[in-house]
Amino acid sequence: MRAVLTVLLFGLLAVPAGVGAQRPAERRCQLEVVNVDREGVRQAFQGSENYFAGGTLRLRCRNQPEVTLAGDSLESYTAQIVRLLGSARYRDDDIDIQADSIFYTKADERLQLRGNAVVTNRINGSTLAGPWIDYLRAVRGIRDSAETIALQRPTVTYRVARAEGDTVDPAPYVITGDGMKTRGSSWMVAWGQVLVDRDSLHGRGDSLIYIQADEDDVTLVGGPATLARGGEDAFDVIGQHVRLGLRGEELRSVEAFGGGHVTTASADVVGDSVRLGFVDGQLEATRAWDRANGATVLAEGYDVRGDSIAIDTPGERLRELRVFGRGTLLEPEDTAGTGADSLAVPADSAATDTLPPIRNTMTGARLTARFTDADSAGVLLTRLVDIVAT
Numbered sequence: 001m002r003a004v005l006t007v008l009l010f011g012l013l014a015v016p017a018g019v020g021a022q023r024p025a026e027r028r029c030q031l032e033v034v035n036v037d038r039e040g041v042r043q044a045f046q047g048s049e050n051y052f053a054g055g056t057l058r059l060r061c062r063n064q065p066e067v068t069l070a071g072d073s074l075e076s077y078t079a080q081i082v083r084l085l086g087s088a089r090y091r092d093d094d095i096d097i098q099a100d101s102i103f104y105t106k107a108d109e110r111l112q113l114r115g116n117a118v119v120t121n122r123i124n125g126s127t128l129a130g131p132w133i134d135y136l137r138a139v140r141g142i143r144d145s146a147e148t149i150a151l152q153r154p155t156v157t158y159r160v161a162r163a164e165g166d167t168v169d170p171a172p173y174v175i176t177g178d179g180m181k182t183r184g185s186s187w188m189v190a191w192g193q194v195l196v197d198r199d200s201l202h203g204r205g206d207s208l209i210y211i212q213a214d215e216d217d218v219t220l221v222g223g224p225a226t227l228a229r230g231g232e233d234a235f236d237v238i239g240q241h242v243r244l245g246l247r248g249e250e251l252r253s254v255e256a257f258g259g260g261h262v263t264t265a266s267a268d269v270v271g272d273s274v275r276l277g278f279v280d281g282q283l284e285a286t287r288a289w290d291r292a293n294g295a296t297v298l299a300e301g302y303d304v305r306g307d308s309i310a311i312d313t314p315g316e317r318l319r320e321l322r323v324f325g326r327g328t329l330l331e332p333e334d335t336a337g338t339g340a341d342s343l344a345v346p347a348d349s350a351a352t353d354t355l356p357p358i359r360n361t362m363t364g365a366r367l368t369a370r371f372t373d374a375d376s377a378g379v380l381l382t383r384l385v386d387i388v389a390t
Helices: none
Strands: 005-011 029-035 038-045 048-061 062-075 082-089 097-106 109-123 127-136 147-151 155-158 174-178 180-184 187-198 201-211 216-229 235-247 250-264 267-279 281-288 296-297 302-306 308-314 320-331 361-376 379-389
Touching: 109 302, 180 281, 187 216, 216 250, 216 267, 235 267, 250 281, 267 308, 281 296, 296 308, 302 308, 320 379
Parallel strands: none
Antiparallel strands: 005 029, 029 048, 038 048, 048 062, 062 082, 082 097, 097 109, 109 127, 127 147, 127 155, 147 180, 155 174, 174 187, 180 187, 187 201, 201 216, 216 235, 235 250, 250 267, 267 281, 267 296, 281 308, 296 302, 302 320, 308 320, 320 361, 361 379
């Protein structure tokens, strides 16, 4: 049986960071029931009306045919509170939402999704899923950006656009935490054992902060926070704060603050603050600062210590190493005993232990070492050009 009911309701949702964003609605939605299998029941109440209906319920916004809702049953109280129960669903041009129930309160423009809630961005396929999600809708004159609160361990699956010429979709970012809050599409926080995973990239922290600007900024906080990337260009990062700088899909920087420790295939860096800079996916610059205890770097066999350290590696080839403040530079060990200053045990000595290898050391308020590539029997090796100490 068909029935028609107009209920003042909001147009619908905003989308969380990582899932997308909807433009602020120009006006509220006037919902009308398109289909209900069982006759609806009206109930007068203090000059207003309550309404109850059930059975394959379908609704739409008047003059907004792209906005539809569906469910097994409907409860409307004085047109101020509306509840869809059983396989509740909302759909518009940008968003598809499913939940066991959808509960709307007009006073604060809040849409509550309860039970098996999934919000899908129809444009890029990204999703927010969890058992407990609230949306505060963006409506002109009320709030400029939508706000979202998700509890009970929600998960965001953010799908990255396929690059031109690629035939396979790249792996999505998956973010999970005990709770999340978003504002529009440019700000998100997550808290409680936050996990960030994408293919070979894995991050952990007590909380996460995401800010969208010229470059996207993702910060893992506490625990300490950790970030690891596997594969050929693997690295491990530890710190009280670990921050990623992203330009679209491209990783531009990794920073660790507070007990920072970064390990790569070619270097081990420790400092109160550590920063790695990337260009086209390759490590181009390493920076470390620690005025209190001194930053340390082990790279290409060199042990380096100072208040601050800078290493330039364009194309992931070591080119220059600079140390500022209380600098110490130890050359690689001459383990073969072939260096000009190495010490060797006499041939007729009965001693079984050899003397430790010689390591030339240079200190100064400022140290600069420059390197170049040299071909050795078809193998490209890094060679020291000169060292300057001031």
